[in-house]
Amino acid sequence: MAKQKQQSEVESKIFGNHDHGNCFDDAIKQIEIYFIKKKLQFTPLRRKVFEILLRDHKPLGAYEILDTLGKEGHSSSPPIAYRVLDFLIEHGFVHKIQGLNAFIACSNPNHIHSPAFVICRKCEKVAEIDEKKSGVSFQTPGIENFKVEKTTVELIGICRSCSDTANW
Amino acid sequence: MAKQKQQSEVESKIFGNHDHGNCFDDAIKQIEIYFIKKKLQFTPLRRKVFEILLRDHKPLGAYEILDTLGKEGHSSSPPIAYRVLDFLIEHGFVHKIQGLNAFIACSNPNHIHSPAFVICRKCEKVAEIDEKKSGVSFQTPGIENFKVEKTTVELIGICRSCSDTANW
DNA sequence: TGTATTATGTTATGTTGTAACATGTTATGC
DNA sequence: GCATAACATGTTACAACATAACATAATACA
Ligand SMILES: [Zn+2]
Ligand SMILES: [Zn+2]
Ligand SMILES: [Zn+2]
Ligand SMILES: [Zn+2]
Numbered sequence: 001m002a003k004q005k006q007q008s009e010v011e012s013k014i015f016g017n018h019d020h021g022n023c024f025d026d027a028i029k030q031i032e033i034y035f036i037k038k039k040l041q042f043t044p045l046r047r048k049v050f051e052i053l054l055r056d057h058k059p060l061g062a063y064e065i066l067d068t069l070g071k072e073g074h075s076s077s078p079p080i081a082y083r084v085l086d087f088l089i090e091h092g093f094v095h096k097i098q099g100l101n102a103f104i105a106c107s108n109p110n111h112i113h114s115p116a117f118v119i120c121r122k123c124e125k126v127a128e129i130d131e132k133k134s135g136v137s138f139q140t141p142g143i144e145n146f147k148v149e150k151t152t153v154e155l156i157g158i159c160r161s162c163s164d165t166a167n168w
Numbered sequence: 169m170a171k172q173k174q175q176s177e178v179e180s181k182i183f184g185n186h187d188h189g190n191c192f193d194d195a196i197k198q199i200e201i202y203f204i205k206k207k208l209q210f211t212p213l214r215r216k217v218f219e220i221l222l223r224d225h226k227p228l229g230a231y232e233i234l235d236t237l238g239k240e241g242h243s244s245s246p247p248i249a250y251r252v253l254d255f256l257i258e259h260g261f262v263h264k265i266q267g268l269n270a271f272i273a274c275s276n277p278n279h280i281h282s283p284a285f286v287i288c289r290k291c292e293k294v295a296e297i298d299e300k301k302s303g304v305s306f307q308t309p310g311i312e313n314f315k316v317e318k319t320t321v322e323l324i325g326i327c328r329s330c331s332d333t334a335n336w
Numbered sequence: 337t338g339t340a341t342t343a344t345g346t347t348a349t350g351t352t353g354t355a356a357c358a359t360g361t362t363a364t365g366c
Numbered sequence: 367g368c369a370t371a372a373c374a375t376g377t378t379a380c381a382a383c384a385t386a387a388c389a390t391a392a393t394a395c396a
Contacts, residue, residue, distance in 0.1 A: 046374095061351085080375070145331065146286055146288075152322040154320040156318045159313075229382080250383095
Protein backbone atom coordinates (compact mmCIF):
# COMPACT_ATOMS: atom_id res chain seq x y z
CA MET A 1 0.00 0.00 0.00
CA ALA A 2 2.70 2.44 1.00
CA LYS A 3 4.85 1.21 -1.84
CA GLN A 4 2.02 1.63 -4.29
CA LYS A 5 1.51 5.20 -3.18
CA GLN A 6 5.17 5.97 -3.57
CA GLN A 7 5.25 4.48 -7.04
CA SER A 8 2.27 6.51 -8.15
CA GLU A 9 3.97 9.61 -6.92
CA VAL A 10 7.01 8.81 -8.98
CA GLU A 11 4.87 8.32 -12.03
CA SER A 12 2.84 11.46 -11.62
CA LYS A 13 6.04 13.39 -11.00
CA ILE A 14 7.07 12.71 -14.56
CA PHE A 15 4.01 12.12 -16.72
CA GLY A 16 1.77 14.33 -14.63
CA ASN A 17 2.18 17.53 -12.70
CA HIS A 18 3.85 18.11 -9.36
CA ASP A 19 5.30 20.78 -7.12
CA HIS A 20 8.53 21.19 -8.98
CA GLY A 21 9.95 23.79 -6.64
CA ASN A 22 9.83 21.32 -3.78
CA CYS A 23 11.01 18.48 -5.97
CA PHE A 24 14.02 20.48 -7.15
CA ASP A 25 14.98 21.66 -3.67
CA ASP A 26 14.63 18.19 -2.19
CA ALA A 27 16.89 16.72 -4.82
CA ILE A 28 19.56 19.34 -4.20
CA LYS A 29 19.29 18.78 -0.47
CA GLN A 30 19.70 15.05 -0.89
CA ILE A 31 22.78 15.30 -3.05
CA GLU A 32 24.33 17.85 -0.68
CA ILE A 33 23.86 15.53 2.26
CA TYR A 34 25.25 12.58 0.33
CA PHE A 35 28.33 14.48 -0.79
CA ILE A 36 29.08 15.65 2.72
CA LYS A 37 28.60 12.17 4.13
CA LYS A 38 30.94 10.72 1.50
CA LYS A 39 33.38 13.63 1.72
CA LEU A 40 32.95 14.46 -1.94
CA GLN A 41 33.12 17.91 -3.45
CA PHE A 42 29.82 19.31 -4.65
CA THR A 43 31.57 21.85 -6.84
CA PRO A 44 29.83 24.67 -8.74
CA LEU A 45 30.22 22.72 -11.97
CA ARG A 46 28.74 19.53 -10.56
CA ARG A 47 25.93 21.49 -8.97
CA LYS A 48 25.21 23.27 -12.24
CA VAL A 49 25.10 20.07 -14.28
CA PHE A 50 22.80 18.43 -11.78
CA GLU A 51 20.54 21.50 -11.70
CA ILE A 52 20.33 21.58 -15.49
CA LEU A 53 19.13 17.98 -15.45
CA LEU A 54 16.67 18.65 -12.62
CA ARG A 55 15.09 21.65 -14.31
CA ASP A 56 12.58 19.72 -16.37
CA HIS A 57 12.99 16.02 -15.57
CA LYS A 58 13.84 15.56 -19.22
CA PRO A 59 16.64 13.50 -20.70
CA LEU A 60 19.29 15.78 -22.15
CA GLY A 61 22.13 14.96 -24.52
CA ALA A 62 25.65 15.74 -23.36
CA TYR A 63 25.93 18.48 -25.97
CA GLU A 64 22.67 20.09 -24.86
CA ILE A 65 24.09 20.22 -21.36
CA LEU A 66 27.29 21.69 -22.75
CA ASP A 67 25.36 24.43 -24.55
CA THR A 68 23.66 25.41 -21.33
CA LEU A 69 26.93 25.29 -19.44
CA GLY A 70 28.43 27.62 -22.04
CA LYS A 71 25.55 30.07 -21.71
CA GLU A 72 25.90 30.04 -17.95
CA GLY A 73 29.57 30.88 -17.71
CA HIS A 74 31.27 27.50 -17.74
CA SER A 75 33.53 25.87 -20.24
CA SER A 76 31.68 23.92 -22.90
CA SER A 77 34.20 21.47 -24.23
CA PRO A 78 32.92 17.90 -24.28
CA PRO A 79 35.06 16.34 -21.55
CA ILE A 80 33.66 18.83 -19.06
CA ALA A 81 30.18 17.43 -19.38
CA TYR A 82 31.13 13.79 -19.79
CA ARG A 83 33.34 13.78 -16.72
CA VAL A 84 30.76 15.33 -14.46
CA LEU A 85 28.05 13.07 -15.85
CA ASP A 86 30.20 9.99 -15.27
CA PHE A 87 30.79 11.13 -11.73
CA LEU A 88 27.11 11.76 -11.01
CA ILE A 89 26.19 8.43 -12.61
CA GLU A 90 28.78 6.62 -10.50
CA HIS A 91 27.13 7.99 -7.38
CA GLY A 92 23.61 7.22 -8.56
CA PHE A 93 22.28 10.74 -9.06
CA VAL A 94 22.12 10.55 -12.83
CA HIS A 95 21.26 7.76 -15.25
CA LYS A 96 21.97 7.34 -18.91
CA ILE A 97 19.11 6.43 -21.21
CA GLN A 98 20.81 4.21 -23.76
CA GLY A 99 18.06 4.40 -26.32
CA LEU A 100 18.31 8.19 -26.46
CA ASN A 101 22.00 8.80 -25.82
CA ALA A 102 20.80 11.09 -23.10
CA PHE A 103 21.11 11.69 -19.39
CA ILE A 104 18.50 12.22 -16.72
CA ALA A 105 18.51 13.02 -13.02
CA CYS A 106 17.59 10.07 -10.83
CA SER A 107 14.06 10.20 -9.43
CA ASN A 108 14.92 8.31 -6.30
CA PRO A 109 18.59 8.32 -5.36
CA ASN A 110 20.16 7.50 -2.04
CA HIS A 111 19.32 3.85 -2.22
CA ILE A 112 20.71 1.03 -4.32
CA HIS A 113 18.44 0.44 -7.26
CA SER A 114 18.26 -0.91 -10.79
CA PRO A 115 16.19 1.65 -12.60
CA ALA A 116 13.84 0.97 -15.48
CA PHE A 117 12.68 3.75 -17.77
CA VAL A 118 9.34 4.34 -19.42
CA ILE A 119 9.81 6.69 -22.34
CA CYS A 120 7.07 8.39 -24.35
CA ARG A 121 8.27 8.77 -27.92
CA LYS A 122 5.79 11.55 -28.57
CA CYS A 123 6.23 13.99 -25.68
CA GLU A 124 9.65 12.57 -24.83
CA LYS A 125 8.88 12.49 -21.13
CA VAL A 126 10.52 9.77 -19.11
CA ALA A 127 9.41 8.03 -15.94
CA GLU A 128 11.93 6.16 -13.84
CA ILE A 129 10.50 3.13 -12.10
CA ASP A 130 12.14 0.71 -9.76
CA GLU A 131 12.93 -2.55 -11.41
CA LYS A 132 12.02 -4.51 -8.31
CA LYS A 133 8.62 -2.87 -8.14
CA SER A 134 8.06 -3.15 -11.87
CA GLY A 135 7.99 -6.92 -11.84
CA VAL A 136 11.20 -7.24 -13.78
CA SER A 137 13.17 -10.29 -12.84
CA PHE A 138 15.77 -12.38 -14.49
CA GLN A 139 15.35 -15.94 -13.26
CA THR A 140 15.89 -17.36 -16.71
CA PRO A 141 16.51 -21.08 -17.15
CA GLY A 142 19.94 -21.42 -18.66
CA ILE A 143 21.60 -18.35 -17.20
CA GLU A 144 21.55 -19.29 -13.52
CA ASN A 145 25.29 -18.90 -13.33
CA PHE A 146 25.51 -15.53 -14.97
CA LYS A 147 26.43 -12.78 -12.53
CA VAL A 148 24.34 -9.75 -13.44
CA GLU A 149 26.17 -6.55 -12.54
CA LYS A 150 24.11 -3.95 -14.34
CA THR A 151 20.76 -3.92 -16.06
CA THR A 152 19.37 -1.72 -18.79
CA VAL A 153 15.60 -1.70 -19.03
CA GLU A 154 13.87 0.82 -21.27
CA LEU A 155 10.27 0.78 -22.44
CA ILE A 156 9.42 2.96 -25.44
CA GLY A 157 5.83 3.78 -26.24
CA ILE A 158 3.06 6.31 -25.83
CA CYS A 159 2.05 7.77 -22.49
CA ARG A 160 -1.51 8.13 -21.41
CA SER A 161 -1.69 11.85 -22.00
CA CYS A 162 -0.32 11.57 -25.54
CA SER A 163 -2.64 8.65 -26.21
CA ASP A 164 -5.65 10.79 -25.24
CA THR A 165 -4.73 13.72 -27.45
CA ALA A 166 -3.86 11.29 -30.22
CA ASN A 167 -2.91 13.08 -33.40
CA TRP A 168 0.01 11.13 -34.81
CA MET B 169 9.39 -28.61 -20.05
CA ALA B 170 9.74 -28.25 -23.83
CA LYS B 171 10.17 -24.54 -23.36
CA GLN B 172 12.83 -25.07 -20.75
CA LYS B 173 14.74 -27.31 -23.11
CA GLN B 174 14.56 -24.77 -25.90
CA GLN B 175 15.81 -22.03 -23.65
CA SER B 176 18.76 -24.09 -22.52
CA GLU B 177 19.64 -24.75 -26.13
CA VAL B 178 19.63 -21.05 -26.83
CA GLU B 179 21.90 -20.45 -23.89
CA SER B 180 24.36 -23.16 -24.74
CA LYS B 181 24.40 -21.98 -28.32
CA ILE B 182 25.95 -18.76 -27.18
CA PHE B 183 27.86 -19.28 -23.96
CA GLY B 184 28.65 -22.90 -24.71
CA ASN B 185 29.43 -24.90 -27.82
CA HIS B 186 27.15 -26.06 -30.57
CA ASP B 187 27.12 -27.34 -34.13
CA HIS B 188 27.70 -24.03 -35.79
CA GLY B 189 27.56 -25.39 -39.33
CA ASN B 190 24.00 -26.50 -38.78
CA CYS B 191 23.14 -23.37 -36.89
CA PHE B 192 24.44 -21.17 -39.70
CA ASP B 193 22.72 -23.12 -42.45
CA ASP B 194 19.42 -23.17 -40.57
CA ALA B 195 19.49 -19.44 -40.10
CA ILE B 196 20.15 -18.83 -43.79
CA LYS B 197 17.38 -21.23 -44.74
CA GLN B 198 14.95 -19.45 -42.44
CA ILE B 199 15.69 -16.02 -43.80
CA GLU B 200 15.46 -17.26 -47.39
CA ILE B 201 12.03 -18.72 -46.74
CA TYR B 202 10.88 -15.56 -45.02
CA PHE B 203 12.07 -13.31 -47.84
CA ILE B 204 10.35 -15.41 -50.48
CA LYS B 205 7.14 -15.52 -48.50
CA LYS B 206 7.20 -11.74 -48.06
CA LYS B 207 8.39 -11.11 -51.64
CA LEU B 208 11.50 -9.35 -50.43
CA GLN B 209 14.87 -9.40 -52.16
CA PHE B 210 17.55 -11.40 -50.39
CA THR B 211 20.28 -9.64 -52.33
CA PRO B 212 23.99 -10.57 -52.23
CA LEU B 213 24.67 -7.58 -49.96
CA ARG B 214 21.93 -8.46 -47.50
CA ARG B 215 23.02 -12.06 -47.52
CA LYS B 216 26.61 -11.08 -46.89
CA VAL B 217 25.79 -8.80 -43.98
CA PHE B 218 23.63 -11.46 -42.39
CA GLU B 219 26.35 -14.07 -42.89
CA ILE B 220 28.97 -11.82 -41.32
CA LEU B 221 26.78 -11.52 -38.23
CA LEU B 222 26.06 -15.24 -38.14
CA ARG B 223 29.71 -16.25 -38.36
CA ASP B 224 30.41 -16.06 -34.66
CA HIS B 225 27.20 -15.04 -32.86
CA LYS B 226 29.07 -11.98 -31.70
CA PRO B 227 27.83 -8.41 -31.65
CA LEU B 228 29.64 -6.37 -34.30
CA GLY B 229 29.83 -2.63 -34.72
CA ALA B 230 28.65 -1.19 -38.00
CA TYR B 231 32.20 -0.24 -38.92
CA GLU B 232 33.48 -3.74 -38.24
CA ILE B 233 30.87 -5.03 -40.62
CA LEU B 234 31.92 -2.39 -43.14
CA ASP B 235 35.55 -3.48 -42.92
CA THR B 236 34.57 -7.05 -43.67
CA LEU B 237 32.33 -5.95 -46.51
CA GLY B 238 35.25 -3.99 -47.96
CA LYS B 239 37.54 -7.03 -47.77
CA GLU B 240 34.93 -9.19 -49.45
CA GLY B 241 34.32 -7.07 -52.50
CA HIS B 242 31.52 -4.74 -51.46
CA SER B 243 31.42 -1.04 -50.93
CA SER B 244 32.32 0.00 -47.43
CA SER B 245 30.81 3.43 -47.01
CA PRO B 246 28.73 3.75 -43.85
CA PRO B 247 25.24 4.00 -45.34
CA ILE B 248 25.71 0.62 -47.00
CA ALA B 249 25.91 -1.15 -43.65
CA TYR B 250 23.38 0.96 -41.80
CA ARG B 251 20.72 0.56 -44.48
CA VAL B 252 21.04 -3.18 -44.64
CA LEU B 253 21.13 -3.45 -40.85
CA ASP B 254 18.00 -1.32 -40.52
CA PHE B 255 16.29 -3.54 -43.04
CA LEU B 256 17.28 -6.76 -41.29
CA ILE B 257 16.27 -5.29 -37.93
CA GLU B 258 12.89 -4.24 -39.31
CA HIS B 259 12.24 -7.83 -40.32
CA GLY B 260 13.46 -9.27 -37.05
CA PHE B 261 16.63 -11.02 -38.21
CA VAL B 262 19.03 -8.68 -36.49
CA HIS B 263 18.94 -6.81 -33.18
CA LYS B 264 20.86 -3.83 -31.96
CA ILE B 265 22.57 -4.04 -28.57
CA GLN B 266 22.19 -0.49 -27.29
CA GLY B 267 24.81 -0.79 -24.60
CA LEU B 268 27.46 -1.78 -27.12
CA ASN B 269 26.45 0.17 -30.23
CA ALA B 270 26.58 -3.17 -31.94
CA PHE B 271 24.45 -5.53 -33.99
CA ILE B 272 23.79 -9.23 -33.64
CA ALA B 273 21.91 -11.86 -35.61
CA CYS B 274 18.67 -12.95 -33.97
CA SER B 275 18.82 -16.33 -32.27
CA ASN B 276 15.20 -17.14 -32.83
CA PRO B 277 13.57 -15.18 -35.65
CA ASN B 278 10.35 -15.93 -37.47
CA HIS B 279 8.19 -15.21 -34.49
CA ILE B 280 7.20 -12.01 -32.77
CA HIS B 281 9.38 -11.49 -29.75
CA SER B 282 10.83 -8.95 -27.36
CA PRO B 283 14.39 -10.02 -26.94
CA ALA B 284 16.49 -9.60 -23.82
CA PHE B 285 20.26 -9.85 -23.95
CA VAL B 286 22.70 -11.29 -21.47
CA ILE B 287 26.13 -9.84 -22.15
CA CYS B 288 29.43 -11.00 -20.66
CA ARG B 289 31.68 -7.99 -20.30
CA LYS B 290 34.77 -10.19 -20.22
CA CYS B 291 34.44 -12.54 -23.21
CA GLU B 292 31.89 -10.25 -24.87
CA LYS B 293 29.63 -13.14 -25.75
CA VAL B 294 25.93 -12.43 -25.87
CA ALA B 295 22.95 -14.68 -25.25
CA GLU B 296 19.56 -13.68 -26.55
CA ILE B 297 16.72 -14.79 -24.33
CA ASP B 298 13.02 -14.36 -24.76
CA GLU B 299 11.65 -11.65 -22.52
CA LYS B 300 8.50 -13.66 -21.84
CA LYS B 301 10.52 -16.65 -20.73
CA SER B 302 12.95 -14.54 -18.74
CA GLY B 303 10.35 -13.44 -16.26
CA VAL B 304 10.43 -9.85 -17.38
CA SER B 305 7.12 -8.14 -17.06
CA PHE B 306 6.00 -4.59 -16.81
CA GLN B 307 2.86 -4.53 -14.68
CA THR B 308 3.95 -1.45 -12.81
CA PRO B 309 1.47 0.47 -10.69
CA GLY B 310 1.23 3.90 -12.19
CA ILE B 311 1.95 3.11 -15.80
CA GLU B 312 -1.11 0.99 -16.60
CA ASN B 313 -2.06 3.34 -19.39
CA PHE B 314 1.31 3.45 -21.07
CA LYS B 315 1.34 1.64 -24.42
CA VAL B 316 4.65 -0.18 -24.63
CA GLU B 317 5.76 -0.52 -28.23
CA LYS B 318 9.35 -1.64 -27.86
CA THR B 319 11.48 -2.86 -25.00
CA THR B 320 15.20 -2.78 -24.43
CA VAL B 321 16.48 -5.25 -21.86
CA GLU B 322 20.21 -5.81 -21.49
CA LEU B 323 21.98 -7.56 -18.62
CA ILE B 324 25.70 -6.94 -18.29
CA GLY B 325 27.84 -9.17 -16.14
CA ILE B 326 30.11 -12.17 -16.10
CA CYS B 327 29.24 -15.50 -17.66
CA ARG B 328 29.82 -18.78 -15.95
CA SER B 329 32.83 -19.72 -18.00
CA CYS B 330 34.56 -16.39 -17.37
CA SER B 331 33.66 -16.62 -13.70
CA ASP B 332 35.39 -20.01 -13.47
CA THR B 333 38.60 -18.88 -15.13
CA ALA B 334 38.51 -15.71 -13.08
CA ASN B 335 41.58 -13.61 -13.69
CA TRP B 336 40.29 -10.05 -13.85
C1' DT C 337 9.65 -1.82 -73.44
C1' DG C 338 8.54 1.87 -70.66
C1' DT C 339 7.82 3.22 -66.02
C1' DA C 340 7.76 2.76 -61.10
C1' DT C 341 9.92 0.81 -57.28
C1' DT C 342 13.57 -0.85 -54.83
C1' DA C 343 18.44 -1.31 -53.90
C1' DT C 344 23.10 0.25 -53.94
C1' DG C 345 26.86 3.67 -54.47
C1' DT C 346 29.06 8.11 -53.11
C1' DT C 347 30.14 12.39 -50.87
C1' DA C 348 29.77 15.08 -47.26
C1' DT C 349 28.53 16.09 -42.72
C1' DG C 350 26.27 15.56 -38.16
C1' DT C 351 26.37 13.50 -33.55
C1' DT C 352 28.34 11.26 -29.64
C1' DG C 353 32.24 10.19 -26.90
C1' DT C 354 37.55 9.89 -25.37
C1' DA C 355 42.68 10.28 -25.05
C1' DA C 356 46.21 12.96 -23.54
C1' DC C 357 48.11 16.54 -21.36
C1' DA C 358 48.07 21.34 -18.96
C1' DT C 359 46.49 24.07 -15.34
C1' DG C 360 44.03 25.18 -11.27
C1' DT C 361 42.06 24.03 -6.66
C1' DT C 362 41.46 21.66 -2.34
C1' DA C 363 42.84 18.59 1.36
C1' DT C 364 46.34 17.03 4.50
C1' DG C 365 50.55 16.37 7.17
C1' DC C 366 54.44 18.68 8.69
C1' DG D 367 51.98 28.59 6.64
C1' DC D 368 53.97 25.49 3.20
C1' DA D 369 55.05 21.43 0.68
C1' DT D 370 52.88 17.79 -1.40
C1' DA D 371 49.42 14.78 -2.95
C1' DA D 372 44.94 14.17 -4.61
C1' DC D 373 41.30 15.88 -7.01
C1' DA D 374 38.92 18.86 -10.38
C1' DT D 375 38.71 21.58 -14.46
C1' DG D 376 40.40 23.40 -18.93
C1' DT D 377 41.96 22.58 -23.76
C1' DT D 378 43.17 20.43 -28.06
C1' DA D 379 42.69 17.04 -30.99
C1' DC D 380 40.57 13.10 -32.58
C1' DA D 381 37.91 8.55 -32.58
C1' DA D 382 33.62 6.21 -33.09
C1' DC D 383 28.96 6.11 -34.45
C1' DA D 384 25.32 7.58 -37.57
C1' DT D 385 22.57 10.09 -41.24
C1' DA D 386 21.25 13.50 -45.17
C1' DA D 387 21.11 14.14 -49.82
C1' DC D 388 21.66 12.94 -54.18
C1' DA D 389 23.31 9.71 -58.21
C1' DT D 390 23.16 5.39 -60.41
C1' DA D 391 21.84 0.62 -61.05
C1' DA D 392 18.91 -3.34 -60.74
C1' DT D 393 14.36 -5.32 -60.47
C1' DA D 394 9.41 -5.64 -60.71
C1' DC D 395 5.43 -5.31 -63.43
C1' DA D 396 2.05 -3.26 -66.41
ZN1 LIG E 1 17.54 6.16 -10.20
ZN1 LIG F 1 3.70 11.48 -23.99
ZN1 LIG G 1 15.60 -12.15 -31.68
ZN1 LIG H 1 32.31 -14.56 -20.54
